[in-house]
Every structure is written in C-alpha cells, then in structure tokens.
Amino acid sequence: MLHGVPKPEPSKSPQLPPGIVKKILIGVAIVAILGWGSTMFYTVQEQEKAAILTFGKYTGESDAGLGFKWPYPIQQVIKVPAKLTQKIQIGYRQEGSKMDSHDDESMMITGDENIVSADAVVTWRISNIHDFLYNIDDPERFLRNSASSAIRSVIGASKLDYAITDGKTEIQSKVYEKLVEMHQKYETGIQIVDLKFQDIEPPGGEVEEAFREVTNAREEKNTKINNAMKYENDRIPKARGEAQALLENAEAQKQSRILNAQGDVAKFNAIYSQYKVNPAVTESRLILETLEKILPKAKIFISDGAGDTVKYLPLNEMMRGGAGSAAKPDAGAKGATP
Incomplete structure (x- = not known):
C-alpha cells in the first residue's frame, strides 16, 4: 500500500434528466x-x-x-387490375423486337399423327376478384396451361392438312369455346375475351416446304374453281337469253305462218264463193291473173273469135296513151259524124 497517494473515487453513471424516459416512450x-x-x-x-x-x-x-x-x-x-384487359402469349414470348419461341407450348400432334406448331395470343380480364384470388394459386400459369390444353385438344382431333389451310378459323373458334368452358368450370374468375392464332404451321425444314407447296397448289386450285364459276355465271345467263330469243323467234314465225295460212284460206273461200256464182267469169279472171304472173311482159289481146276478120281491142296501148288520146283526138276523127 502506497502512502501519500489519494484513493480514486468510484465512477458514477450519467444521470438522465427527470421525465426524459417517459417522454421517449410517449x-x-x-x-x-x-x-x-x-x-x-x-x-x-x-x-x-x-x-x-x-x-x-x-x-x-x-x-x-x-x-x-x-x-x-x-x-x-x-x-x-380488374378493369385492365391483358394479353398472354402461347408458344412464344415477345419483348420489344426480340421474340423467343417456346416449343414446349407450341409443338403438338394432329389427329393424323403429324407434328404442327401453333402460336396464339389470349386476351383476358378479371371478372370475379374473389374467385381470382382464392380458386387459383398462379393465374398466369393456369391460363397458359389451360390455353395450351385447349389448343392441343382441338388440334389433336384435326388433320394437319385441314389445320394449316381451310380449318384454321374453325379450330380457333373451337379452342376459344373450350377455353371459356374450362375457366367457367373451375371458377377461376378469369374472363376470356378473345383467342387468335398467330401461326399454325408444320415444323421447319423439308416438311414445311412440302406443306407450303401443298398450300400453294390448293390456293391455285381454288383460284381456278372460282374463275370457272365466274365463267359459268357469265355464260349461262347469256345462253338462256339466246335460247329464249330463239324460242320467241320460232313462236313469231309460227304465228306468222298460221296467219298467212288463214289469210290464204279466207282468200280461197272468197274466190270460191264468187266462182259458184259465175264460174266462167271467175275462171277467165283466174286465167288472166295467172298469165300476168307467169308472163308479166306479155301483151294481152281480147277478140270475139267470130267472122273472118279478127277483131281485137288493144287494151295495153289504150291504157298507156289513154290520157293523151282523151286530150288530143287524132285528125282522122275530126270530121266524123256522131
């Protein structure tokens, strides 16, 4: 023990102002x-x-x-986002100008055991918040799986040739109906607004080229069929019109000949009635008319056939000069007595 060194005093903790703890707690x-x-x-x-x-x-x-x-x-x-219409891509993902294919979603087998690639876009919105939150765990995953399942179901019952050509619209409609039915059945709270196929085509390579040639041939066939139908629709009305014109012309000729025949009958009946009254005069007149038709330039002389001197009456000369003779009597008749 050292003597003369003062013993240090024990240190004391700082004292907080009264009431500070209470203020901090408050x-x-x-x-x-x-x-x-x-x-x-x-x-x-x-x-x-x-x-x-x-x-x-x-x-x-x-x-x-x-x-x-x-x-x-x-x-x-x-x-x-219940009031927002959303879209989800099946078979591919597009971000800006970059596009990535997802073959696990797009590749599927057709009814005739061919492989086809189908890409689609599903438009949807939330229709029931309660069902959307409580009936499905992952809405996006459920929507992808259900859309892929509906597409596989419909295409699996269709032939490849039909799926990539004329049947695309019908397949799209059936997939939409099946997808709507599926979400209604499971009460997902999701309303399917629309479904559109981007592509339904065979996988790349020789298969794709072969089916492209088939598609081109089918389109060429349809074009020729349409052209033939157009020609048929153009020619048939014209042919019908020509046939109708021929029928009407034949009918007109028929009526004309009937009327001419009826006129000839009436003329014959009239002549016959006159012939019965005076057969000799009618016979002479018919002979003269026939001679005029047969010999139109012949001169006709009428005589009585009695006596040694033939007496005739020059009718042709009298008819040609009748008007002049009446106006100017000849000189030999000047001193004749009545």
Whole structure:
C-alpha cells in the first residue's frame, strides 16, 4: 500500500434528466400510432379494384379512389387490375423486337399423327376478384396451361392438312369455346375475351416446304374453281337469253305462218264463193291473173273469135296513151259524124 497517494473515487453513471424516459416512450407510442393509423387509408387506381380482407377473410371490394379500412392486422387490402384487359402469349414470348419461341407450348400432334406448331395470343380480364384470388394459386400459369390444353385438344382431333389451310378459323373458334368452358368450370374468375392464332404451321425444314407447296397448289386450285364459276355465271345467263330469243323467234314465225295460212284460206273461200256464182267469169279472171304472173311482159289481146276478120281491142296501148288520146283526138276523127 502506497502512502501519500489519494484513493480514486468510484465512477458514477450519467444521470438522465427527470421525465426524459417517459417522454421517449410517449414519442415512440405516438410514432407507432401514426404508422399504424396510416395503414387505415389506401388508394385504388382507375384500372384496379381492391379486395378487402378482415382477419384474412374476404369481406368486400372497393373501386377506384381513396378508401378507409381498419388498420392492419384487422383488415388488409389486395389490389388487382380488374378493369385492365391483358394479353398472354402461347408458344412464344415477345419483348420489344426480340421474340423467343417456346416449343414446349407450341409443338403438338394432329389427329393424323403429324407434328404442327401453333402460336396464339389470349386476351383476358378479371371478372370475379374473389374467385381470382382464392380458386387459383398462379393465374398466369393456369391460363397458359389451360390455353395450351385447349389448343392441343382441338388440334389433336384435326388433320394437319385441314389445320394449316381451310380449318384454321374453325379450330380457333373451337379452342376459344373450350377455353371459356374450362375457366367457367373451375371458377377461376378469369374472363376470356378473345383467342387468335398467330401461326399454325408444320415444323421447319423439308416438311414445311412440302406443306407450303401443298398450300400453294390448293390456293391455285381454288383460284381456278372460282374463275370457272365466274365463267359459268357469265355464260349461262347469256345462253338462256339466246335460247329464249330463239324460242320467241320460232313462236313469231309460227304465228306468222298460221296467219298467212288463214289469210290464204279466207282468200280461197272468197274466190270460191264468187266462182259458184259465175264460174266462167271467175275462171277467165283466174286465167288472166295467172298469165300476168307467169308472163308479166306479155301483151294481152281480147277478140270475139267470130267472122273472118279478127277483131281485137288493144287494151295495153289504150291504157298507156289513154290520157293523151282523151286530150288530143287524132285528125282522122275530126270530121266524123256522131
């Protein structure tokens, strides 16, 4: 023990001002209350809907705008884009100008045991928030699997030639109906708005080239059929018109000949009635008319046939000069007595 060295005094902890601990506790409580109270307000965007859960149980929905709820953990809000129409790609993924194929989704077997690649786009939206949140765990995965299953089911019952040519529209319609039916059956809360195939084609290489040639030949066949039908539709009306014209012309000739025959009969009957009255005169007239037709340039003389001197009457000369003779009598008749 050293003498003369003062013994150090024991250190004392700093003393807090009276009431500081209480103030700190009050401040912490205020901050906690404010933070807890801030969870009582929430905002829902225009394209969203909010599901309200009370002690983890679905109790209601909220539309766009500012909402109020009991603080967590009494109530909580889950927001979903219920008013937004979304699209999902089957068989490929496209981000900007980059496109990646997913053969596990697009490759499938047709009904005639050929391989075909089918890419599609499914347009969908949320129709029931409760079913969407509680009936399916992963909505996007379920939608992909269900769409792929529907496509495989329909194409698996179709032949490759039909699937890549004329049957694409019908197959698309059947896939859409099957996909809608599937989501209604499992009550997923998803509404299928539309389904469109991007491509239905055989895999690349020689198979694709062969089917492309088949498709081109089919299109050429359809083109020729359409041209033939066009020619048929053009020629048949014309032929019918020509046939109708011939029929009408024949009918007109028929009626004309009937009328001419009826006129000849009437003429014959008229002559015959006159012939019965005076056969000699009628016979002479018919002979003269026949002679005029046979010998149109012959001169006709009429005589009585009695006596040694033939007396005749020059009718032709008299008819040609009748007008001049009446105006100017000849000189030999000037002194004749009446």
